[in-house]
Amino acid sequence: MLIEPFHQDTIQDIAFNQNCSRFAIASSDQTLRILNKVDGKWEKSSEFKFSCSIAWKVKWADPKFGQLIAISSQSKAIQICEEKKQYQENLNGQKQIITLWKQRSLTLEKSELIADIYFGSKSNGLLLVIAYVDGIVQVHRAYENNQFRLEGEEITIMPYGIRALSWNQAPSDKDMSIFAGNDEKSRYLKLKHDNYNLQRIKTLSIWVLSHETQKLTFTKFFEFDEEKTVYDAQWANQNGKTYHQIAFATQEGAKIWQFRFIGESQVEKQNLILINLDSSPSCLPYRVQLNSLANLLTVSYELIANDEQQQTTTRDVKVFQLLNGNWIIKTITPEPNLIKDIQSLLSLPSVQLIQ
Structure with a gap:
């Protein structure tokens, strides 16, 4: 379905x-538009300008807390x-x-760029x-009139x-989040610390949100066998299954880990x-998205082509459908010539990364 x-x-x-x-939908024109599904069709219900600069990430809160949206921007601010x-x-x-949309800014003392945001479980x-792009995470809690304040330490x-990060929405589990990170070849810390001793790390891990000395903090729970940069990750809805699924994008292609918890x-x-692995450095997946039933997976790819005069970067969106236990390509949507004569977005350091 195409939307205007x-x-x-x-x-x-x-x-x-x-x-x-x-x-x-958040755009570089500093406009946020809300669309509702009415009789099987998507109709625009609201439109307003947000005060922060170009939007980077948009996330909804649990409806228990009302219709609440957080927007992070390139200006290192959150609306x-x-x-x-x-x-x-x-x-x-x-x-x-x-319908009115009341806006307030979240004051952040940290000056690093924001990599991702997510509302926690209810x-x-x-x-x-x-x-943040430097690997630091903060937890902010809402108080009266949805005023957010930093909870605990970084x-x-x-x-x-x-x-990227994504939250486990299963109500019977602990409050957990999956974090995706850069590998040992990341240039971000090299830019900040010339003598930094690089070490091999796992780039996909589960952390538990827990109380320590009356404050909320994250504790590492499990690391997956991934050592290359993970560009995006999503924790799928469990939908009554006995196992969990996490979809993620790496330099090798899109993958899904299936796992279950044993005890505490x-x-x-x-x-x-x-899924559709391609080891070619000219084809890099950078975004994954599962639907609510976890039987459709959308993967965004960046394709780099070089000729004698210029380097051209285009993007394809592939939709995979789960049929009889196998993920089959359903559609491919090309997005031609979005970026020309510049480096690939994914080849830039994290501090400069703009999707």
Whole structure:
């Protein structure tokens, strides 16, 4: 289904709410648009300007806390947008419901670029987890009138930088998040520390959010056997399955880990699914997205072509469908010539990365 391009500039991120009845589109034109699904069709319901600069990530909170959206930007700021409905009289004196989006900025003392954001699970109240490109994570808690404040201290999750995070939404499990990071060849810390001693690390790991001395903090729970940069990761909805799934994008292609928890402290890896692997350095996946049933997987690829005069970078979006236990390509959508005469976005250091 094609949706009318409401934006006048590059779309930076798209985020669905938890039941996939609404989604938000953030663009470089500093506009956020909300679309609702009505009778099987997507219709624009709201549109407003946000005060921060070009949006980088957009995320919805659990509907238990209302219609709440967080936007992170290139200006190292976060905007919190909350939907409010109120009655207003029209010219005929009739009352009608209008929708307003109340905005507030989250003050951040840290000066690093933000890699990803995510609202935490509802068991610990309304939390916003912020991951920075230098590998540091902060947890912010909402207080009165959804004013967020830093909870506890900063935690180092990935020493060579974080690319993405995703939350485990299963209500019966502990509060857990998956973090994806850079490998030992990351140039980010080399830019900051000339004599930094690079070490081999795991780049995909599960961390548990827990209370320590009355404060929330993350503790490492499990590391997967991944040592190359993981550009994106998503923890799939469990949907009654006895196991969990995490989809992620690496230099080798898209993959899915299937695993289950044993007791309180162990993980049993069950299966590693390799999807459309391509070891060519000119074909790099950078974004993965599973649908709510975890039977459709969208993978965004960056394709680099060189000729005698210029380097051209294009992007393809491939949709895979799970059929009889196998992931089969359903559609391929080319996005030609989005970037010309520049380096690949994925070849840049994390501090400069703009998807």
